[in-house]
Amino acid sequence: MTISRLAMALMILVVMAEPVLAQEDSNTKVVRFALVAGNNRGGDDMVELKYAERDATKVASVLRRLGRVRRSNMRVLLNGDPDDFINSLKRLETRIERIKNRKPNVETMLLVYYSGHSKNGSLMMNGSPLPLRKIKSFFASSKADVRIGILDSCRAGEITRLKGGQIAPSFLNVENDLNASGQVLITSSAGDEDSQESDELGGSFFTHYFVSGLRGAADRSGDGAVTLVEAYNYTYNNTVLKTSGTRGGTQHPEYKFDLKGRGNLVLTRVNAERSRLRFAAPVSGDYLVYNLKKGVVVAEVIKQEGEVRDIALAPGNYVIKKRRSHDVLLGKVTVSKNEIKEINDEQLKSTSYEDDYTKGAVMVKINGLKVELGTGMGLQGFFESPIRDDLFLTIPILFLNVDLHNFITKNLSLALDVSLGGRDGSVRVTEDTDVPIEYGEMGLGVGVNYTLGWDWFRIYIGGRLALVYIWRKFKGMEFRNWTPQDFTTVSPGLIAGMQAVFNRHWKLKLEGRVHYLYYNVDGDKSLGYGEGLFAFGYVF
Amino acid sequence: MRIKPFFFTVMPLTILLFQGCGDPFxxxxxxxxxxxxxxxxxxxxxxVKLPEQGTIAMNKTRQPLVLSDDGGRTGDDQFNDCAGSASNGGRALWYCFTDNFTHDVNQGVLGFxxxxxxxxxxxxxxxxxxxxxxxxxxxxxxxxxxxxxxxxxxxxxxxxxxxxxxxxxxxxxxxxxxxxxxxxxxxxxxxxxxxxxxxxxxxxxxxxxxxxxxxxxxxxxxxxxxxxxxxxxxxxxGKGSLLVQYDTRPPQADQSIGEYVKIDIVFNQFLPGDADEGTEPVDAQYNYLLENDRSGQFAYETRADLDENNPLRSAKEKLEIVTRWNTFGAGRGDVRISKGDLKDMVAYSHECWNQDFGRVYYEDTFGFQPKEGDEALCEFESWTF
Structure with missing residues (x-):
């Protein structure tokens, strides 16, 4: 931490110590609004983030549970566009104006949180920029009494990663002239720094400590209310501390503050949640609280002996981890409804680093889940002759597919498809007699694909299991009344394909499939067939 | 999605859903x-297929004969019609008879x-x-x-x-x-x-x-x-029984060679179900041969009271009819009647027709119809009887 940044942190403490913002006493009604946005994908030339959308979800959750932001007054925007962002802001502003018009004495607070890429003075959302001046302009014209902007905009690495592909000026540097009344702007890093994500924390350093602070870890006063100043200080100190040894370099959050006499602004109240973990006065150190079922780090408490910290949590099972120099202490606790569970080191068990079962527990399991709907056509044919001539005919097929990208892990997709095909043909039954038939096939497929490549072109390979239903009806004079024949089997196969990605939504695919089919009616036969497909895909 | 339950429950159920709709593939x-x-x-x-008027037999495809409805007329009526037609420039008598008879066989006898x-x-x-x-x-x-x-x-x-x-x-x-x-x-x-x-x-x-x-x-x-x-x-x-012996071969696809059909039928006290009231069961032999050049031969032999209207002559005569035709339909019919009330006498009838089935020669020994034409115009010179 540099001297100048320490001075900056001290300055904010001095300013906030004054009653610049109205204390929320019982006579003052404050209605809170929030727009929480997260974008893993910045653009084609940017590394896709792992945790930005998840961070947004965490912030939204804590604001709702502890920050008294009603669900109706909150917009959560994941993987949205700039237009979505601005439209969401406008909708919230409409609600704010409506309240101000109806109840002039009511104070309103608008909190805007964004996690994702930024570049050249713009937030980058799905390849589209949202100039920060637009947000500035919006803040300037907003009727909300207090506007808080929190921008966690950065990159990634080995265990930590840089958010975004390029170093970009931070928001605050762009907004140096910000002096509107009742505004707070906080960024996760300085203008010449990258912000970082951590696989161990399952999120960005900044948001992790910000959320932990809001849950109570930042409540230095111990009054059960986490103010903006407390949250910022906790976030600043721990972000700087924990990023000092990372490849991305030390990350320094920054702020721009102008609240003009409105006193300490309370962001969350820990006692809004009656279920809590209490880290009692005697314990000290760095404690991580995991919800392993959800695969998230709920909070991190860094405390000194003599302080008491309450962390507000939903009832449930948690794992507490305390890092020590030679080992970790681990313990499982259950927090019941309305229970305040006290934590001390005696409850935790010494465990070697190798046996730390929380390692990897918060790695992203659903990273950038994208649903793709596709349709196309192709040709199916069996390799063996004469099988393909008079038993399983070569046919055109139409199909629909739903791909769940990144469903299993990043780049590993679950693919579901249904196909239908058929044509008229004939079966030779005697040396000079062909029986006309109507031949059809329906397939239901499920597969797993691994995709690699670039944003504009990708190849993928995978396995597919198909439920195949084949039938044929007889036509012509002699066999026209014959009972149709059918055959059902499960057919495993391999697929490979390539995609040309036109834009965020549309892509063109060429796919080849090779399948094995076991046929056991006219003797036991191991058959193979291939499918060549051409498809369009739309990603939601 | 839990893969294991999917495989062991959903997939078999889905397969069962599709099974059992049809025959094995x-x-x-x-x-x-x-x-x-x-x-x-x-x-x-x-x-039984005979040459048809106005066509060249060799070029014909295999189609059943299209014959006019007999309107419930008896065999005698039809025979008399044939006789009257032949003497007035219509179809030859024995060709006409063969046509009518084989039609009856096709429709009635082999109808089953x-x-x-x-x-x-x-x-x-x-x-x-x-x-x-x-x-x-x-x-x-x-x-x-x-x-x-x-x-x-x-x-x-x-x-x-x-x-x-x-x-x-x-x-x-x-x-x-x-x-x-x-x-x-x-x-x-x-x-x-x-x-x-x-x-x-x-x-x-x-x-x-x-x-x-x-x-x-x-x-x-x-x-x-x-x-x-x-x-x-x-x-x-109906009554009695039929014994049918056959040997058939298909035509060439391009019709360059016609089909081969040989049918022999033995009637044992046979009476069709749709026979006229009072009709006697028949013992008869029927032979039909269609060569693959479309020429053919029809033979019929039975014992019947040909003069059934005369109660004084009720013995059953032996009737033998043989008709032959060449590739183009021109042919010859020979008839022999013997035994029965004829005792040691034998009556003959001979007739030839051209490819339009018009009579070119007729002669009989019992004065049924006057002699017509010249036997030299017959495609088949030799007599069967």
Whole structure:
């Protein structure tokens, strides 16, 4: 931490110590609004983030549970566009104006949180920029009494990663002239720094400590209310501390503050949640609280002996981890409804680093889940002759597919498809007699694909299991009344394909499939067939 | 998604959902059915086909004869019409007679094969190794019996369900596989539906066949016993039995070679169900030969009281008719009447016709019609009798 940044942190403490913002006493009604946005994908030339959308979800959750932001007054925007962002802001502003018009004495607070890429003075959302001046302009014209902007905009690495592909000026540097009344702007890093994500924390350093602070870890006063100043200080100190040894370099959050006499602004109240973990006065150190079922780090408490910290949590099972120099202490606790569970080191068990079962527990399991709907056509044919001539005919097929990208892990997709095909043909039954038939096939497929490549072109390979239903009806004079024949089997196969990605939504695919089919009616036969497909895909 | 439950519950259930809708997906099954079908007697193949007026026989495709409705007229009426027509420049008498007679055979005598064709329009109701069963089939509402058609492939050295496989059909040359087929059209009174599906059936027709190279043509014989039908169907008016021996070969696809059809029928006290009231059962022999150059020959021999209107001459004469025709339809008919009331006398009739079936020569020895034309114009110079 540099001297100048320490001075900056001290300055904010001095300013906030004054009653610049109205204390929320019982006579003052404050209605809170929030727009929480997260974008893993910045653009084609940017590394896709792992945790930005998840961070947004965490912030939204804590604001709702502890920050008294009603669900109706909150917009959560994941993987949205700039237009979505601005439209969401406008909708919230409409609600704010409506309240101000109806109840002039009511104070309103608008909190805007964004996690994702930024570049050249713009937030980058799905390849589209949202100039920060637009947000500035919006803040300037907003009727909300207090506007808080929190921008966690950065990159990634080995265990930590840089958010975004390029170093970009931070928001605050762009907004140096910000002096509107009742505004707070906080960024996760300085203008010449990258912000970082951590696989161990399952999120960005900044948001992790910000959320932990809001849950109570930042409540230095111990009054059960986490103010903006407390949250910022906790976030600043721990972000700087924990990023000092990372490849991305030390990350320094920054702020721009102008609240003009409105006193300490309370962001969350820990006692809004009656279920809590209490880290009692005697314990000290760095404690991580995991919800392993959800695969998230709920909070991190860094405390000194003599302080008491309450962390507000939903009832449930948690794992507490305390890092020590030679080992970790681990313990499982259950927090019941309305229970305040006290934590001390005696409850935790010494465990070697190798046996730390929380390692990897918060790695992203659903990273950038994208649903793709596709349709196309192709040709199916069996390799063996004469099988393909008079038993399983070569046919055109139409199909629909739903791909769940990144469903299993990043780049590993679950693919579901249904196909239908058929044509008229004939079966030779005697040396000079062909029986006309109507031949059809329906397939239901499920597969797993691994995709690699670039944003504009990708190849993928995978396995597919198909439920195949084949039938044929007889036509012509002699066999026209014959009972149709059918055959059902499960057919495993391999697929490979390539995609040309036109834009965020549309892509063109060429796919080849090779399948094995076991046929056991006219003797036991191991058959193979291939499918060549051409498809369009739309990603939601 | 939990993969394990998906595989062990959803997939089998889905497969079951699709199963059982149809027959097994099998070419072998289809081809085996086709082999049985090819061995079944075919009414179309066994139809007697004569040259038709205004066409060159060689170029004709295989079509059943299109003949005018006889409007319930008796055989005598039709014969008299033929006689009157021939003497007035119409169709020759014996060609006309042959045409009418073969029409009756096609429609009335071999008509029961249409029933077989109808049954075989449907897939077998039971399949076993070397065996197929079609039906039971209720026929029409007015029918008093159910029908069933049963076939068995007879292979040397194979254990067979019935003894009908002991001997191959007489006069038929077996292929290298030595395989022939036995079949039966069975009837059972609808009153017996309470019996098990295999009980109570009576073989109305049974036969043996050797199909020709997987086509509906081939060689075989069949025995149609009307009396057996009558035992299950009290409304049956027909009597007697037929023994049919046939040998047929398909035409070339380009019609450069026509089909070959040889049919011999023996009538034993046979009376068709639609015969006129008072008609006597017939003992007769019928031979039909169609060569693959479209020339042919028809022969008919029976004992009948030709002068049935005269009660004083009631003995049955022997009637022999032989007609022949060449590729283009021009032909000759020779008739011999002997025995019966003629005693030691023999009467003859000879007639020739051109390819338009117009009479070019006629002469008889009993003054039925006056002599016409010149025998030198006959395509066939030699007399059969």
């Amino acid at each position: 099998s070419n072998d099954l289809l081809r085996e059915d086709a082999r049985f079908l090819s061995a079944a007697p075919d009414a179309q193949v066994l139809q 094969l249409d029933l077989v064709d109808k049954v075989l329009e449907y897939p077998p109701s039971a399949r076993a190794n070397n065996r197929r069963i079609w039906g039971p089939w209720p026929g029409e509402e007015k029918d008093a019996t159910d029908f069933r058609f049963e076939m068995e492939r007879c292979e040397p050295g194979t254990e067979q369900a019935e003894d009908w496989c002991k001997e191959p059909p007489n006069g038929c040359k077996l292929g290298n596989d030595r395989v022939f087929y036995a079949y039966a059209l069975e009837v059972r009174s609808k009153q017996k539906r309470n019996l098990s599906s295999d009980q109570g059936w009576v073989k109305a027709m049974q036969g043996l066949s050797v199909p020709f190279e997987g086509t509906r043509y081939g060689c075989g014989n069949l025995d149609f016993d009307v009396d057996r039908v009558a035992s299950e169907d009290p409304t049956e008016k």
